[in-house]
Amino acid sequence: MSEVTPPVGHKIALDCMGGDLGPAEAVAAAALAIREGIVGPEDTLILVGHEDNLRLLAMDNRILNHKRIQFRHAPGVVNPDDAAMTVIKSKRDSSMVIALEMLKAGEVEAVVSTGNTKALVAAGTIKVRPMEGAERPALAAIMPRREGHFVLLDVGANPEAKPEHLLHNAVLGSIYAQSALGIASPRVGLLSVGTEEGKGGARINRTHTLLKAMGDKINYVGPVEGFDVFGDCCDVVVTDGFTGNVILKTLEGLVYMVRDLIGSKVKRNPVYLAGGIAMFPLLRDLKGKLKPERYGGAPLLGLGGLVMKAHGSSNRQGIASAIRLGYEALGHGTGHRMQAGLAEANAVISANPEVA
Known part of the structure; x- marks a missing residue:
C-alpha cells in the first residue's frame, strides 16, 4: 500500500507596519485572507509588527486565536521617506527588516x-540575496489590458538595467506569468520605440539578440511598442525599472483623471447624469478592472526567497490579493523553475560575450 503524502503548508510573513493605512488595515487583510480561504488549512500567516497592538487588532477581527495566525514582535517602523541604508543599518527592529530576516x-x-519600495528592494537584496546567477532583482506588476492581464517588469527595482538584466527579467517574468496568469507559454515582448529590428538603441538591440538566442526556451515575440502593450501583443512586457515605473504611475494617474473627468461632467450636465446612470454598470465594471486592489502585489523576482511588494496605499482587499499571489507562487514552485531558467539564460550570455 502506497504512503499518503501529507498536505504541504506554506508560511508567509506579513509586514503590518509599513502601509499608508497602518496596521489596522493589514490585520483586516489577514482576516479577509482567512475568511476567503487564501490561507489554506495547512498554511500559516505570521503578522509582524508591534505585537500588543497586533493582538488587539486581531481580537477585533476575530482571528486572535486562529490556528493559522501567528505573531512576531517588531516595534520599529520604516517610514515612507526613510533612506534604504538607514533602514538596513539603523532600523533592524523594524517589521520590514525582521520579516526579511525570517x-x-x-x-x-x-x-x-x-x-517603502526602495528600502524593501535594498534590504531584500542584502538580507535575502539574489538567486544564483542573478545580479539584480526586478519588480513585476500584473497590469490590465483590453482582454485579461499581462506582466510588466521591471517597475522600479533596477532603473539602469543592462542587456543581461533584461534577459533575466524576461525569463523570470515568463515563469511568473505561468503561475500568476495561468498561461502555459507566455508571449514575451521587449519594450521599444518600434517593432523593427535596430530601432531601439544599443541596449535594446543587444537584448533582442540575446532573447532570440534563447530559442524555444522562451516564447519571445520580438520588440513591442507602448501603444500595443494594453492590447494583445504579448503576455510579458520587459523593460528597465525606470521606464516600467513611469508606465505604472502614468496608468494610475490616467485612471484617476478619467474617473474625475467623468464625475465632473456628470455633475455639471443633467443630460450626462441621465446617461451616467444608464452606464453605471459599465463604469463600475471598468473601475473594478482598473483598480490596483484587483492585482495585489508586485513580486521582487530574482531573490533567493519570495518578497511581494503591495502598493503603499493598498486597502485590505489589495493586501489580501498580494497574500494570495504569494501563496499561489509558493504552490507552483516558481522559485526552483526560476533558478533553472536563470541558468539557461546565463548559458546564452556566456555563449554571446560580444552582445551582453
Missing part, C-alpha cells in the same frame, strides 16, 4: 509588505 533564516517562505 525569510533569510528559513522561518517563512515569503514576505508581503506595503512598505
Whole structure:
C-alpha cells in the first residue's frame, strides 16, 4: 500500500507596519485572507509588527486565536521617506527588516509588505540575496489590458538595467506569468520605440539578440511598442525599472483623471447624469478592472526567497490579493523553475560575450 503524502503548508510573513493605512488595515487583510480561504488549512500567516497592538487588532477581527495566525514582535517602523541604508543599518527592529530576516533564516517562505519600495528592494537584496546567477532583482506588476492581464517588469527595482538584466527579467517574468496568469507559454515582448529590428538603441538591440538566442526556451515575440502593450501583443512586457515605473504611475494617474473627468461632467450636465446612470454598470465594471486592489502585489523576482511588494496605499482587499499571489507562487514552485531558467539564460550570455 502506497504512503499518503501529507498536505504541504506554506508560511508567509506579513509586514503590518509599513502601509499608508497602518496596521489596522493589514490585520483586516489577514482576516479577509482567512475568511476567503487564501490561507489554506495547512498554511500559516505570521503578522509582524508591534505585537500588543497586533493582538488587539486581531481580537477585533476575530482571528486572535486562529490556528493559522501567528505573531512576531517588531516595534520599529520604516517610514515612507526613510533612506534604504538607514533602514538596513539603523532600523533592524523594524517589521520590514525582521520579516526579511525570517525569510533569510528559513522561518517563512515569503514576505508581503506595503512598505517603502526602495528600502524593501535594498534590504531584500542584502538580507535575502539574489538567486544564483542573478545580479539584480526586478519588480513585476500584473497590469490590465483590453482582454485579461499581462506582466510588466521591471517597475522600479533596477532603473539602469543592462542587456543581461533584461534577459533575466524576461525569463523570470515568463515563469511568473505561468503561475500568476495561468498561461502555459507566455508571449514575451521587449519594450521599444518600434517593432523593427535596430530601432531601439544599443541596449535594446543587444537584448533582442540575446532573447532570440534563447530559442524555444522562451516564447519571445520580438520588440513591442507602448501603444500595443494594453492590447494583445504579448503576455510579458520587459523593460528597465525606470521606464516600467513611469508606465505604472502614468496608468494610475490616467485612471484617476478619467474617473474625475467623468464625475465632473456628470455633475455639471443633467443630460450626462441621465446617461451616467444608464452606464453605471459599465463604469463600475471598468473601475473594478482598473483598480490596483484587483492585482495585489508586485513580486521582487530574482531573490533567493519570495518578497511581494503591495502598493503603499493598498486597502485590505489589495493586501489580501498580494497574500494570495504569494501563496499561489509558493504552490507552483516558481522559485526552483526560476533558478533553472536563470541558468539557461546565463548559458546564452556566456555563449554571446560580444552582445551582453
